[in-house]
Amino acid sequence: MPIVAVLSNTSALPSSLGNFASLLGGKDSLGPLLLAFVVLIGLRALLNFYRAMAALTVQRNLIDGLRIRAWHALLHCDWRVLSGMRQSDNASLLITTLDRVGVGIDRSVSGGVAVITLLGVGAAAVAISPVMTVCALIGGGAVLYSFRRLRLRARMLGGELNDVYERIYAELGEGLAALRIIKSFGAERATEQRLRRELASLHSAERTYTRENGLGQVALQVGSAGLLALVVWLALQFWKADLVVLLPMIALFARGFPLLMAIQGCLQDIAYARPSIDSALSLIERAEAAREPDLPADATVPSAHHSIGLRDVSLTYAGRQVPALDAVNINLPVQQITALLGPSGAGKSTLADVIGGLLRPDSGVLLIDGEPVDFSLRRAWRTRVTYVQQVPILFTGTVRDNLLWAQPHADDTELYAALREASAHFIERMPDGLDTLVGENGHQFSGGERQRLILARAMMRVPQLLILDEAANALDPENDRAIAQAVLRLRGRCAILVIAHGGALESIADQTVRLELGRIDRG
Numbered sequence: 369m370p371i372v373a374v375l376s377n378t379s380a381l382p383s384s385l386g387n388f389a390s391l392l393g394g395k396d397s398l399g400p401l402l403l404a405f406v407v408l409i410g411l412r413a414l415l416n417f418y419r420a421m422a423a424l425t426v427q428r429n430l431i432d433g434l435r436i437r438a439w440h441a442l443l444h445c446d447w448r449v450l451s452g453m454r455q456s457d458n459a460s461l462l463i464t465t466l467d468r469v470g471v472g473i474d475r476s477v478s479g480g481v482a483v484i485t486l487l488g489v490g491a492a493a494v495a496i497s498p499v500m501t502v503c504a505l506i507g508g509g510a511v512l513y514s515f516r517r518l519r520l521r522a523r524m525l526g527g528e529l530n531d532v533y534e535r536i537y538a539e540l541g542e543g544l545a546a547l548r549i550i551k552s553f554g555a556e557r558a559t560e561q562r563l564r565r566e567l568a569s570l571h572s573a574e575r576t577y578t579r580e581n582g583l584g585q586v587a588l589q590v591g592s593a594g595l596l597a598l599v600v601w602l603a604l605q606f607w608k609a610d611l612v613v614l615l616p617m618i619a620l621f622a623r624g625f626p627l628l629m630a631i632q633g634c635l636q637d638i639a640y641a642r643p644s645i646d647s648a649l650s651l652i653e654r655a656e657a658a659r660e661p662d663l664p665a666d667a668t669v670p671s672a673h674h675s676i677g678l679r680d681v682s683l684t685y686a687g688r689q690v691p692a693l694d695a696v697n698i699n700l701p702v703q704q705i706t707a708l709l710g711p712s713g714a715g716k717s718t719l720a721d722v723i724g725g726l727l728r729p730d731s732g733v734l735l736i737d738g739e740p741v742d743f744s745l746r747r748a749w750r751t752r753v754t755y756v757q758q759v760p761i762l763f764t765g766t767v768r769d770n771l772l773w774a775q776p777h778a779d780d781t782e783l784y785a786a787l788r789e790a791s792a793h794f795i796e797r798m799p800d801g802l803d804t805l806v807g808e809n810g811h812q813f814s815g816g817e818r819q820r821l822i823l824a825r826a827m828m829r830v831p832q833l834l835i836l837d838e839a840a841n842a843l844d845p846e847n848d849r850a851i852a853q854a855v856l857r858l859r860g861r862c863a864i865l866v867i868a869h870g871g872a873l874e875s876i877a878d879q880t881v882r883l884e885l886g887r888i889d890r891g
């Protein structure tokens with residue numbers, strides 16, 4: 369006999385099932401029941417669809433919100449704190465860690481839906497048999513509680529995973545930047561081995577998590593089945609429950625226990641993602657706490673017509689006993705080139721960062737034309753300063769893109785003028801001129817050409833102070849002279865501070881200042 373016929377013919381059923389069928393309304397109600405069944409399945413499918421869409425929206429909004437907040441906090445963080453951070457850790461956090469936060473959010477949404485569905489199932493169960501429902505709830509709660517240690521383990525493994533990812537990022541970032549050195553030292557094998565070791569740690573952490581999660585689910589399934597069997601046995605043995613009650617209860621439990629498993633799985637995944645959320649929030653908190661103060665709306669910094677200097681400036685880095693700068697006084701005439709000399713670690717770059725408005729010292733003032741300017745205005749002062757560092761940084765794109773980065777509204781005539789001033793005439797001879805691609809970090813050009821392009825970009829800002837921090841140190845004599853020629857051409861346009869260890873740049877200086885152990889050497 370077809371199943372529909374059996375279901376619709378209540379007399380063909382055993383008496384209890386017959387009762388159950390009559391409870392549902394008998395033969396006449398079968399059509400509406402089947403329709404309700406199809407509608408329910410459809411509603412469930414729709415609910416799943418909207419759940420997935422909502423989870424994606426929530427996840428993207430929250431994760432991208434966190435990502436932007438972290439990036440904003442880093443961009444506005446005080447240089448002293450920022451320079452003490454390992455940037456590969458920040459890259460790992462902004463890219464990978466935040467994605468794991470996304471997984472945690474997705475699992476929270478799924479867990480929430482499972483809890484709501486379970487509440488619905490529980491409400492239906494209470495209506496049929498409150499005693500059996502309470503027993504099942506107590507048992508289910510106990511099962512969930514007994515898994516708390518597994519969740520703590522998951523949290524620990526999530527923390528381990530974050531550490532491993534940070535190490536992988538550091539390994540790859542440093543390795544890619546040092547490819548030339550790795551090859552020249554013949555360190556390819558050792559470098560690859562280090563990555564293999566980190567990947568093995570990653571694999572091990574992920575494997576442990578998957579194994580413990582999987583075994584947990586097995587234990588949960590067995591526990592749930594045992595619980596169901598116990599409740600049914602109790603119902604038959606002690607409460608003498610009728611099949612009319614028992615059958616729908618079993619159906620509801622069969623629906624409820626997978627939900628319980630889903631909730632435990634979600635709690636486990638959330639615990640696994642929790643260290644990622646903690647790291648993201650801790651970075652944001654640290655960077656926001658060290659935020660550079662906003663400039664008052666009426667803040668102005670005077671223009672330097674005669675000189676730029678420092679008076680009684682001292683600075684000690686966190687964790688250091690000896691000051692990097694100790695009561696430093698220096699005066700840079702705007703029409704002149706000043707060479708700052710001194711042994712390694714004397715504090716030359718620190719002085720450049722302070723006078724350039726990047727670092728706030730512990731004490732002392734900035735002097736513009738002899739007038740003190742508070743360091744709280746350093747952001748405004750910084751817009752009048754440009755740097756050329758030893759390691760040239762060019763952005764991927766064309767020569768034009770790189771120059772416009774400093775001065776977005778400049779026209780081609782101005783761009784070529786800056787290139788000529790910086791002894792970067794070679795661009796005019798190139799077939800694509802300003803549209804020549806610089807390659808990744810300027811690798812289409814030689815070190816000297818890159819440095820001259822960077823000098824041209826620095827001059828696009830029309831600075832009042834130009835700082836060259838060991839800008840020609842890594843260059844051959846010819847390129848060193850080319851940079852010195854360019855700097856000579858700029859003399860008289862702004863104050864120029866050159867940090868050098870000999871070479872052509874030192875020889876063109878109008879005055880020389882020597883720094884020793886953070887103090888100006890007057891000898």
Ligand SMILES: Nc1ncnc2c1ncn2[C@@H]1O[C@H](COP(=O)(O)OP(=O)(O)OP(=O)(O)O)[C@@H](O)[C@H]1O
Nearest residue numbers: 451452685688692711712713714715716717718719
């Ligand atoms: N971010 C930092 N945190 C802690 N200490 C720092 C930091 N930057 C520099 N120092 C320390 O401050 C001192 C001065 O460093 P600085 O880089 O200014 O010297 P320098 O004269 O420019 O050296 P070099 O010629 O080798 O570049 C050194 O002892 C250095 O170790």
